[in-house]
Amino acid sequence: MRRPAALSPDQPETASPQRNGRRALRQHRPLLISVVIHGMAILLLALLAVPAAREVGNVALLMEERQILPLESFDPPEQSWVLELPAAQAEVEALVPSDSPPSSLTSPQLENLLVETTAASSVSASPVTATAASGTSQQLGRGSGHISVGNYDDAMDQITLELIRLLQGGEVVVVWLFDQSSSMQDDRAMIGARIGRVYQELAKSGFAERDALTTGIASYSGDYAQHTANPTSKLSKIYGAIEAVPVDSIGKELTCQAVNEAITRHRRYVEKTERQFALIVVTDESGDPEDNRRYLEEAIDSAKALDCHVYFLGREALFGYPFAHTVSRDPQTGGTLVSTYDRGPETAFVEQLQTDGFAARSETLLSGFGPYEQVRLTRETGGLFFMMPDDKRYGGYDPAEMERYQPDWRSRAEIAEKVEGDPLQLCLSQVIQELNPYQSAAVNSTVIRQTFSSDPATLPSEILQEQAKMRAYINYFNQAIQTLEAARPLRNASHSVRQQANYDLILAQLRTYRIRAAEFHDLLAIALQMGPAAAPAAPIRGWKIVMQPQLVSAEKHATEIALARSSLEHIAAERPGTPWARSAQAELDRGFGVGLQPVLGP
Numbered sequence: 001m002r003r004p005a006a007l008s009p010d011q012p013e014t015a016s017p018q019r020n021g022r023r024a025l026r027q028h029r030p031l032l033i034s035v036v037i038h039g040m041a042i043l044l045l046a047l048l049a050v051p052a053a054r055e056v057g058n059v060a061l062l063m064e065e066r067q068i069l070p071l072e073s074f075d076p077p078e079q080s081w082v083l084e085l086p087a088a089q090a091e092v093e094a095l096v097p098s099d100s101p102p103s104s105l106t107s108p109q110l111e112n113l114l115v116e117t118t119a120a121s122s123v124s125a126s127p128v129t130a131t132a133a134s135g136t137s138q139q140l141g142r143g144s145g146h147i148s149v150g151n152y153d154d155a156m157d158q159i160t161l162e163l164i165r166l167l168q169g170g171e172v173v174v175v176w177l178f179d180q181s182s183s184m185q186d187d188r189a190m191i192g193a194r195i196g197r198v199y200q201e202l203a204k205s206g207f208a209e210r211d212a213l214t215t216g217i218a219s220y221s222g223d224y225a226q227h228t229a230n231p232t233s234k235l236s237k238i239y240g241a242i243e244a245v246p247v248d249s250i251g252k253e254l255t256c257q258a259v260n261e262a263i264t265r266h267r268r269y270v271e272k273t274e275r276q277f278a279l280i281v282v283t284d285e286s287g288d289p290e291d292n293r294r295y296l297e298e299a300i301d302s303a304k305a306l307d308c309h310v311y312f313l314g315r316e317a318l319f320g321y322p323f324a325h326t327v328s329r330d331p332q333t334g335g336t337l338v339s340t341y342d343r344g345p346e347t348a349f350v351e352q353l354q355t356d357g358f359a360a361r362s363e364t365l366l367s368g369f370g371p372y373e374q375v376r377l378t379r380e381t382g383g384l385f386f387m388m389p390d391d392k393r394y395g396g397y398d399p400a401e402m403e404r405y406q407p408d409w410r411s412r413a414e415i416a417e418k419v420e421g422d423p424l425q426l427c428l429s430q431v432i433q434e435l436n437p438y439q440s441a442a443v444n445s446t447v448i449r450q451t452f453s454s455d456p457a458t459l460p461s462e463i464l465q466e467q468a469k470m471r472a473y474i475n476y477f478n479q480a481i482q483t484l485e486a487a488r489p490l491r492n493a494s495h496s497v498r499q500q501a502n503y504d505l506i507l508a509q510l511r512t513y514r515i516r517a518a519e520f521h522d523l524l525a526i527a528l529q530m531g532p533a534a535a536p537a538a539p540i541r542g543w544k545i546v547m548q549p550q551l552v553s554a555e556k557h558a559t560e561i562a563l564a565r566s567s568l569e570h571i572a573a574e575r576p577g578t579p580w581a582r583s584a585q586a587e588l589d590r591g592f593g594v595g596l597q598p599v600l601g602p
Contacts, residue, residue, distance in 0.1 A: 145379065146370060148387045148399070152190045155313055155386050159280065160201045162311070162384065166276050167207035173231045173275045175216040177262050179255075179283035180225075180248035181341075187282060191313075192242040196235055214275070216266060217241035220258030221248035226265055251341060255287030256295035256373065259310065263302045270306060277308040278383075284315045286342045286371035289322065296373050297411055303381040311383040312374045316390055317344035319367040319579040320352025347407045348372050348415050351502050352583075353432055357513030358448040358520075358545065360437040363586070365579055366390065368397040369407060376409045398577030404497045405578060424490040425499065428506060431480050448473070448520075451599065452543040463524045470521040477514035481507065501571075501580045508567035512587050515557055515564055520545070520594045522553045527596065540598040549591035561592050 149155040166172045178188055195215075202213060214231035215238050218224065227241035262279055270277045286292070303310050318324060324343035327336060345351070346367040354361050369375060370385040378385045408415055419425050433439060449466050453459050484507045491503040551557065571584035 146375070146385050146387050150389055152187070152194060152388075155388065156191075156194045156198055158384075158386060159311070160198050162309075163198070163202060163213065163278065164205050164207055166278060166309070167202070167205075167212055169276060171212045171214075171273065171275045172278060173214045173216065173266065173270060173273070174278040174280060175218060175231070175262055175266055176242075177258060177279060177281045178217070178219040178242070178245050179253055179281075179285065180219050180221040180246055181251065181253065181283075181285065182247050182249065183284055183341075184282065185247060187284070187313075188242060188245055191282060192239055195238055195242070199233075199235060217245070218258075218262050218265070219245040220254060220261075222250055222252045222254055224258050224261040224265075231266070231269060251339075253283065253285050253287045253342070254291040254295075255281065255283065255285075256291050256299045256377075259299040259377065260295060260302050263299075263306055263308055267306055270308075277306055278311065279303070279308055280311045280313065281374070282313045283374075284388075286317060286322070286344055287373060289342060292373045293412070296376065297413075300377060300380045303377070308381060309383045310377045310381040312370065312378055312385045313388060314370050314374050314385060315343070316366045316387055317346040317369055317371040319365040319583065320345050320347070320350055321354065321361055321363075321365075322350070323362070324364060325362045344371055346370065346372055346375075348410075348412045349429070350432060350436075351428070351498075353506055353509055354436040354438060355513075357509070357516050359450060365582055365586070366397075367579055368402045368405070372407065372409065375407075376411075379409055397579065401575075401577040405501065405580075407498070424487050424494065424503070427483060427487055428499075428502060431484070431506065431510070434476075435480075448545075450545045452596070454540050454542045454598075460528060463528045467521055467524050467528075470517050470524070474514055474517050474521070477510055477517065481510050481514065484510070501575060501578070504567070504571055505580050505583060508564060508571060508584060509587060511560065511564040511567060512592065515560055515592045516547070516594055518557060519552050519592065522556075523594055523596065526552065539601065541601045542599045543596045544599050546595050546597045547590040548593045548595045550595065551593040557592070564592070 147158055149158060163172060163174065176191070178184065199213070203209070207213075211233045214233050215228070216231040217227040217238060219227065225246070227244045228237065232238065259279065259281065263277075266277065269275075302308075322342060322344050323340045326339050326341075328339070330337050344367065346369040356363075370387055375385050377383070419429070448469065449462065452462050484503070487503075491500055494500050494503075551561075554561075565588065568584040568588050572581045572588070575581045575584075
């Protein structure tokens with residue numbers, strides 16, 4: 001058995017995690033209070049987080065681009081110009097924030113009584129029950145997990161093998177359930193062109209004679225559509241049914257309800273013909289969050305009742321994040337159009353920060369696993385999740401390494417029950433939710449202004465407003481970091497490699513974001529004292545924040561920068577071939593500094 005990842009340089013090893021954990025927790029009694037009160041609230045927030053994010057996210061995307069787009073890493077083009085604000089030009093006071101955090105940001109804390117009464121059971125429990133992120137393949141479902149495929153030829157070969165396996169036990173009906181999204185048009189055409197090949201291979205195997213395999217075609221978006229009156233073995237009817245799948249422009253995929261409906265529609269046929277039942281869902285999205293939350297378990301129960309094996313031809317989920325974003329240019333106005341679609345996460349509840357420190361996350365970092373609902377459906381029904389190739393960045397993780405980081409694919413109810421007794425997970429969840437820009441209560445507190453006016457009369461008031469927000473924001477970071485440090489014994493004693501990785505990354509990111517917030521505060525202080533700086537010859541519409549390696553207060557923040565850099569480098573080195581390493585490296589690449597760059601235009 002492989003050991004958990006080694007501790008970072010600032011994480012001293014303990015001879016006895018259990019004994020030292022209790023001692024450390026007693027030493028931090030002032031910090032370790034009120035998790036019982038926060039616990040159920042955090043669980044409720046987590047249950048509602050993904051559906052709520054969709055609603056709030058749409059508003060942000062349509063109304064104000066700065067609330068959703070990530071900060072740009074500073075990579076100046078030849079003609080770029082950045083406001084030069086060396087610290088030597090102004091006296092900047094040391095940043096010791098006195099502002100209280102906004103009401104939507106409360107100090108994350110652990111309850112000492114709960115910790116002391118549950119520490120023994122939490123620390124000594126088996127990997128199955130130790131944390132909310134400790135699910136392993138041994139105790140979950142009947143399916144065997146993921147199969148990564150390079151293209152649709154590979155996928156259809158794998159499906160042919162699955163159908164042969166089923167046909168060895170008797171006649172089979174397979175129903176193809178297509179996502180009607182416009183992005184799936186090419187996928188549907190490729191599958192249609194290859195279905196004939198599946199029948200040819202099955203005929204060669206001798207298992208598909210005399211209508212031993214029949215096929216049904218259906219599709220879905222916000223509604224379900226049946227395209228074959230009855231399953232058939234005639235290729236002409238199958239081709240025609242696939243071509244009849246409409247293109248949906250609404251963009252709402254009720255996947256779990258569609259699965260349930262497909263099973264219900266074919267129940268009488270399956271029972272009458274006594275065939276085995278395979279359902280193959282083809283989609284490039286994770287499905288509507290509310291539909292997933294409400295109808296996943298119902299779909300699983302329906303499939304099990306009819307012994308239906310559910311398969312997915314799907315895409316890799318985004319790492320700890322529900323949405324993917326595409327950016328295009330409006331041909332009429334020339335403005336930026338941002339669209340969003342559901343693409344994760346890989347877990348029942350988000351386990352990563354939803355902020356990049358200044359705004360909502362929107363990077364395309366892949367998780368190495370399929371969306372939670374789709375993988376759970378396949379595992380519980382004896383199917384498989386075929387992970388199709390992706391055009392997103394940063395995929396291709398080491399499969400052997402990722403085995404150690406498998407999500408928990410139990411039901412949400414089971415996971416939530418385990419979280420109640422896991423003070424470390426409750427603490428991490430509170431930090432994630434309170435810094436979640438998609439939560440309406442936190443939007444004003446956790447979304448920082450990213451564009452500033454070019455009007456000298458307006459700019460000072462905008463700067464003062466953001467400085468006050470920065471001081472409160474930094475104060476919250478201080479409290480969150482202090483609390484997570486107090487919880488380090490629980491991290492060290494955790495049996496879950498995934499939970500340890502989450503803790504390490506979140507703590508390193510909080511340190512990094514605190515530095516950037518302090519740098520931004522100092523940058524604004526200098527800009528306020530200097531007044532409007534000389535602008536480039538071209539007219540400007542305002543100023544925007546960019547991340548950059550250059551620092552305004554390098555000497556003042558040197559110690560904290562060294563600690564944050566060491567933590568991120570340790571994660572990148574100790575967890576290679578994983579999204580945790582990629583995420584840590586991305587933070588290092590962005591740098592710890594913040595600059596102001598002009599937005600050119602009339």
